[in-house]
Each structure stands twice: as structure tokens, then as C-alpha cells.
Amino acid sequence: MNWTAIKSIYVFEMARFFRTMAQSFISPVLSTSLYFVVFGAAIGSRIDQVEGVSYGAFIVPGLIMLSVITQSISNASFGIYFPKFIGTIFELLSAPVNFLEIVMGYVGAAATKALFIGVIILFTAFLFVDFEIQHPLAMVGFLVLTCISFALMGFIIGIWAGNFEQLQLVPLLIVTPLVFLGGSFYSISMLQPVWQVISHFNPVVYLISGFRWSFFGTADVPIGISLLAIAGFTGLCLAVIWWIFRTGWRIRE
């Protein structure tokens, strides 16, 4: 294992993050605050409790997930797309590093950034609503796993993308709808039976459900299945990345 290389990539990527720290933090904090004002206060005051939790508190895990998933994907996809775009990727390809080391550096940094933002949003949420976290360790675990798995997905998107439009395409067309329809703002049990069944094909449902369980102890799907789903997703992304580096798809062509 070339730990020096992993550390170099990680530190280099984090430096980019700290250079643009203000914009990295302000925009997610601002948009989350807006969600709380609109959904939590304005609309939420007219909604009864959901599964025994006030609506304002109920949407906290979903909002964190929404930001964390979006941030993980955009950080990681940009992180690897940018060197491809400006040509500095040659250095990475000619260095004595294997795919796992490259992934650990880039995905590690992207996941760290998303994690920072997730934690900041959690603290922002405390300013707006009262809630307790029943399973803090599980909460941290879910958060970290989500950051890593979606950063892996972002990494794949960054390698696949041929231009900046494509870089935005998958997050806009696939990820945002999946997250919004994955129970960020509602419980799956509130839906009609047929939509409940359809929702179970949405992988994000398992994530948000598990994450919400760590806060309130209630879940749409059993916690074990949530864990399996996220492990499976991480494994799938890793396998795709392994294949990409083995065949050189879109990077060594």
C-alpha cells in the first residue's frame, strides 16, 4: 500500500476544499435553513406528528441525507473530473499507485467534505427544532457509510462524464428525484399501498429509513435491510471502479 500517495492525494484535495471553504459551507447551510423555514415552520405547523415525532424534527434526517448525498456525489465527481478535464490526470496514471489508492485518496477527501457539511447541517437543525438522537453511534455510522458510498458513485460519474453537462446530468436526473421520493420529507407509510411497493425499489429509501431510525427509533424498513442495502451499494460501486481501472475505460483510452 502506497500510504504516502493516499495521504498526498487526500491532503491535496482537502486543501482545495479549505481554499473555497466559505462557499463550501454557506450554500448547504443556507439551503437547509430555507427548508426548515418553509417545510418545518410554515407547512410543518399545520401537519400533525409523523410517527410520534413533530414534522420539523421528522425531516431532519432526510435533509441531512439530501445534502450529504448531493455533496458526496458532486465533490467526488468534480474531484476526479477536473484533473481529467485539465489534463493533470496523466500524473496520477503514471504514478506507482493502484486503483484502490487513488480511490481512497479522492473518495476519502470527498466523503470527508460531505461529512463536514452533514455535521454542520445537524447543528444548524438544532437551532430550529428540538430533537434527540436515540442511537448516536449508529447515526454516525450511517452518515459515514452514506458519504463513502455516494462519493464512490460520484467518482464513477466523474470518470464517465465527457463534459460539464454530463457531470450534472446524473445528479439532476436520477439522484435528486430518488432522494426527494425516498422519504426525505415524508414517511413511506403515508403513501398508498401501490406507491409503497414502488418506493421499495428506490435504494435511497433504505438509507433514509435507517438514518431516521438512528434518530427516532422508527423506520420504514427493518434496520438490517437498510445496512445490507448500503453495503451492497458500496460493494457495487467499488466493483465498477475496479473494472474501470482494470480496463482503462474512459481514462487510459
Added chain:
Amino acid sequence: MPTILDVQNLRKAYADGFEALKGVNLQIEEGEILALLGPNGAGKTTLISTVCGITTATSGSVTVAGHDIFKDFRAARTLIGLVPQEINLEPFERVRSTVKFSRGLFGKAADPALIEKILRQLSLWDKRDNQIRELSGGMKRRVLIAKALAHEPRVLFLDEPTAGVDVELRRDMWEIVAELKRDGVTIILTTHYIEEAEAIADRIGIIAAGEILLVEDKEKLMKRMGKKELEVQLTTKIDEIPASLKSDALRLNHNGTALIYTYDTRSERTGITKLLSEVAAAGLVLSDVVTRQSSLEDIFVDLVHEGDAA
């Protein structure tokens, strides 16, 4: 000198069937400077990219100091430095941090003293905290060299280091290359400029259409180049060379209006004075005298055209 880079029958075919490398064989000796000359699209960059791991090879083998670049890629790549043709740098990075990053990426422990030495050697020390975008084109190229040297490679590839660089900077670059050679670095550089190959290389390789046409000691090539032709144009046409003048070095041109004499500029006696007095003695009247030197360029063009015909 032992062989440090050994390329055996290297092939690279793209998905559309285009063969960029058609079985390249190349042996580089430790400590030498090899200039790889070739027209655009000859496969120079593909060869370098394949050896450095940027593109995959279709078949063949490459070893660096005995390490296979595929099976033993860590050891092999640690020994190689690459200065690409394009100026690929992150515009907002600072000079020293990007060079430091390169060293780390190659798995070497941080060494600020070495980074300082490299930056000083390349006259970049004053610019160490500048952002890349603030530098001139020539300075950016130096940054690329500094990045390639940061992990102390034993073999350095320079892909057209002086393309689009002004004359003064080109001479600077040659000076840098000479210094690196003194430090014991083996250098393979590609170039369009024949004078560049003449100025700095120990050996010259010519590549065209994915094949190495020739690899030869520069001095030997220069000897071929050293041949010069003297054309003695005559006022009247002759059918054959007068018996008194006949020699292996002298021939008649195709329409009998000029004598062509081949000689070596480096020999002490070129025989020109003798020839001219003999021509006068033979009663021939001269209208003009022209000399021509066969250059590396001629050899190059001939070889590349032979390659085209094949």
C-alpha cells in the same frame, strides 16, 4: 553502459483498428540522452504514454531497470519521470505545493531540501509561492520538469520540451537537460527540431508511422551528414568525364552540364584545390560552383519516405 529501458515488440492498436505502434523495439542505455525524431502522428507520444502507464499496450513488453512496467508497475514507475507535451497544471495551485504533491504521489517521503534544490536548479525558487496561472509559458514548462524530477527518477521522458518555446528558452532547456545528464539521469526526449537532436542527444532515433526506422549514434549520423557535394557547373556540355579527372568521388550530372564531387568536410584535405586546377588543366570552363551539405534532415526525410513507400 547497462540497458535501463528495454522495449520489446511493443504494439498499440486503438479500438478503431488504428495501429499507433507496430512492434517497437528500443533499448536505452543508462545515462544517455536519446532524441526521438519523427513527424506528427509518428507514435512518439503514444510510445512515451505506454511506457509511462498512461495508455495500455496491446502487446509487447517494457522493462525499466529490469522491472516489468505491467507486472511490477510500482518499482518501474518509481524510476520514471514524465514531462508531458501539453502544459497540464492546475492554475490555482502554487508552485511548491504542486511539486511537493508530485513527490508524495510517487510514494516518497517529504524532502523540503530536495524540492528547494530542484526549484533553484530550474530558476523557480523565486516563484515558489506563486500560483501557476501567474507564470509565463516557459516557467510553467519548468514547473512540469520540477514535478517530474520531484521523486528523483532515473529515467526522464521529455515530450517535445521546446515546442512553441522561443530561442532563448530553448537554449535554457538544453542547458537544463545537460545538467540532468551530469546528475546521471537518463533522458529520452521527442522533438520535431533536428537541430535540437544535434545539439543535445547522444543517440538519435527516428520513428515514423509507429515504427522505429533507425537508432544511431549521433556522431555516426553526423559523419553521414559530414559528406558534402561540390557541383562544378560547366559552360559547355560534356559526354563523359575527362580521363585525367576520373575518380570515385567524381561523377557527371544527368545532362552532362556539371561535375559533382563528393568530399568529407572533416578530412584535412578535401581535394577541392586539386580538383579545380585539374578541371582547368583539362580545358573545361566553369560557369559556377555550388556546394551542398547532406543534413540530418535529408537523412530523416529519406527514411520517412522509405517508410511511407513500404
